[in-house]
Amino acid sequence: MKSSFLIFAAYAVLVIFISLLPGKFPSNMVKEGGPIEILSAAGYFMFCLLIFFFNFMKITSNRFAPGFFVFLLGLRELDFHDRFTTMGIFKIRFFTSSDVPVAEKIIVIIFIFSLLCYAFFYLRNALPAYKRDLKSLRTYAVSVACALVCMVFSKFIDSNSDMFIAIFHTFQDPATFSFILEECMELFIPIFFIQGLIQYSRIKTS
Numbered sequence: 001m002k003s004s005f006l007i008f009a010a011y012a013v014l015v016i017f018i019s020l021l022p023g024k025f026p027s028n029m030v031k032e033g034g035p036i037e038i039l040s041a042a043g044y045f046m047f048c049l050l051i052f053f054f055n056f057m058k059i060t061s062n063r064f065a066p067g068f069f070v071f072l073l074g075l076r077e078l079d080f081h082d083r084f085t086t087m088g089i090f091k092i093r094f095f096t097s098s099d100v101p102v103a104e105k106i107i108v109i110i111f112i113f114s115l116l117c118y119a120f121f122y123l124r125n126a127l128p129a130y131k132r133d134l135k136s137l138r139t140y141a142v143s144v145a146c147a148l149v150c151m152v153f154s155k156f157i158d159s160n161s162d163m164f165i166a167i168f169h170t171f172q173d174p175a176t177f178s179f180i181l182e183e184c185m186e187l188f189i190p191i192f193f194i195q196g197l198i199q200y201s202r203i204k205t206s
Contacts, residue, residue, distance in 0.1 A: 003139070004146050007191060015184050019177055027176045030183035037039030037077060037183065043190025044074030050197055060201045063121040070193060077186070138205065147189050154185040155186075 018029050018036075030036050051067040054060045080199040083086035086100045089108050094100055133141035157164055157178065171177045 004192070005140055005145070007188060009196065011184055011188050014187075015180055018055075018180050018184070021048050024182060026173070030176075030180050032079075034183075035078060036187055040183075040187045040190060041074045041077040041186040042057060043187065043194065044070050044077060047190055047193050048074070049193065054197070054201050065118070065126075066197075069119070070190070073189070091130060123131075137201070141194040143192045147192035147196065150185050150189045150192060154189070157182040157185065 002083040018026050021029065029033055047070045048067045051070075053102070079088075085104055085108065087094050087097070090110070094108070095105060130141060130144070134145060161175070161178050161182075164175045164181065168177050
């Protein structure tokens with residue numbers, strides 16, 4: 001629990017630090033393809049490397065699913081979801097627009113359906129044990145919960161940017177500050193995942 005509070009404190013410090021940078025440095029830090037976004041993607045891939053290493057060294061015996069889903073989050077952070085298709089696959093317009101070839105839509109639908117089925121069967125097996133560990137406040141479970149909270153809150157900021165701009169209207173650049181809040185929150189998603197993985201490995205080796 002203490003380590004999770006320290007990470008949230010580090011989030012606050014990072015937001016303040018970036019906000020106080022002079023000139024265009026704040027907006028450059030959190031822009032698309034900027035340092036914060038690159039670090040976020042690197043965090044997801046670091047998680048994948050760690051889970052592979054822990055399995056290879058027989059430290060833990062994790063399933064393939066966590067690394068796979070986190071790897072997809074890393075690709076999502078790098079906008080791979082719209083680099084190889086006519087438009088982003090998470091837009092409703094992708095499935096309704098006549099600009100997107102039918103074959104492309106079918107491939108994406110099959111991929112998403114397969115992914116959802118895989119996630120359903122994995123979660124059906126994994127959730128009962130995770131719920132028990134979360135109720136017991138086991139460290140790894142709390143870290144994963146914190147990562148999910150960051151994920152939800154970052155999307156909330158993104159979807160309600162106008163509201164946050166209004167809240168911070170007294171700031172010199174409220175739009176940039178709102179974006180800093182969102183991008184820094186996204187950075188701490190993989191950090192919590194990595195912390196949870198390390199804590200889980202300690203439980204298994206203790």
